[in-house]
Amino acid sequence: MASSTQVERIKLGSQGLEVSAQGLGCMGMSAFYGPPKSEPDMIALIRHAVDSGVTFLDTSDIYGPHTNEVLIGKALKGGLRERLQVATKFGISSADGKGNRQVRGDPAYVRASCEASLKRLDIDCIDLYYQHRVDVRVPIEVTIGELKKLVEEGKVKYIGLSEASTSTIRRAHAVHPITAVQLEWSLWSRDVEADVIPTCRELGIGIVSYSPLGRGFFSVGSKLFENLSKDDFRQYLPRFQPENLVHNAKLFDRLHEIAKGKGCTPSQLALAWVHHRGNDVCPIPGTTRIENFNQNIGAVSVKLMPNDMAELESIASADNIKGSRYKSTMITWENSDTPPLSSWNAA
Incomplete structure (x- = not known):
């Protein structure tokens, strides 16, 4: 049964x-957060989401790898495709057969990845196609140039970037309009507010917030780690290491107190904060359970006043968070600049 919560529609970007x-x-249905979940259950969850008004699905070719796109493709059957906006990503390759990953943005890889995703999703056109991580060896103009061709061929409707710096966003946007930038933005991941968010708004680019619930931390706090499987990669993230987790749990405790006063759950409050950051922002919380999904969409009904926002932002300042988002070896927007186009032409 669909939720009674009314999920509005927004314009994502200006394109x-x-x-x-x-x-x-x-993502969590197939990869990174423990073993893959039951396919019939996940298809039922996706269809429940659509019936509830959530029509924007986010996946990537690296989730599985590949199996999450296949799952989405199966869920789209039976007339659901026309009601959905499907976003997928390319750029993180695991093709060496040894489990090693590399980031690629060369034209041949861009095109091959798109063709493969279309086949796995069993669709004719990808609504929003992101570069998942920026290849720092390839000028962004070259990557976007190939994506532009895919738009012209009708295989992609809109282009996005994920974890891109302001200079990369500007250079990409000059080649072809960027519709959305996906980035980690939540109460404890606010570094993008200084430059990346303002740049997106200046250029009319929509903002997609991934991990808006702090990878599940804002749902249950440190209890999240009581039942994590050994292959859940959250166990290895800096913020979740024991020396940082005890400190960060204080943030959840305070969030829980404020949520009680607002008559909502901590996760709804954390999501509501993201929603209130602007009507150009779309959070994409993940879940594998219908009951959690229903709770998440309840966040759209939580109303926050300026004093509520100020209070939340005061307890979620950078000084109150210990540990970085990722290990230092993982590519994020802070190290996503690419070489100048002239270097590629000379190669």
Whole structure:
């Protein structure tokens, strides 16, 4: 049964894409957060989401790898495709057969990845196609140039970037309009507010917030780690290491107190904060349970006043968080600048 919560639609960016104000991150259904979940259950969850008004699905070719796109493709059957906006990503390759990953943005790889995703999703056109991580060896103009061709061929409707710096965003946007930038933005990941968010707004680029619940931390706090499987990569993230977790748990405790006063759950409060950061922002919380999904979309009904926002932001300042988002070896927007185009032409 669909939820009674009304999920509005928003314009994501200035190029014409319209999506539900909250999306559904599908990664955890197939990868990174423990073993893959039951396919029939996940298809039922996706269809429940669409019936509830959440029509913006987020996946990537690296989730599985590949199996999450296949799952989404199966869920789209039965007339659901026309009601959905499907976002997927390319750029993180695991093709060496040894489990090693590399970032690629060369034209041949861009095109091959798109063709493969279309086949796995069993669709004719990808609504929003992101570069998942920026290849720092390839000028961004070269990567976007190939994506532009895919748009012209009707295989992609809109282009996005994930974890891109302001200079990369500007250079990409000059080649072809960027519709959305996906970035980690939540109460404890606010570093993008200084430069990346303002740049997106200056250029009319929509903002997609991934991990808006702090990878599940804002749902249950440190209890999250009581039942994590050994292959759940959250166990290895700096913020979740014992020396940092005890400190960060204080943030959740304070969030829980404020949520009680607002008559909502901590996760709803954390999501509501993201929603209140602007009507150009679409958070994409992931879940594998219908009951958690229903709770998440309840966040769109939580109203926050300026004093509520100020209080939340005071307890979620950078000084109150210990540990970085990722290990230092992982590429993020802070180290995503690419070489100048002239270097590629000379190669």
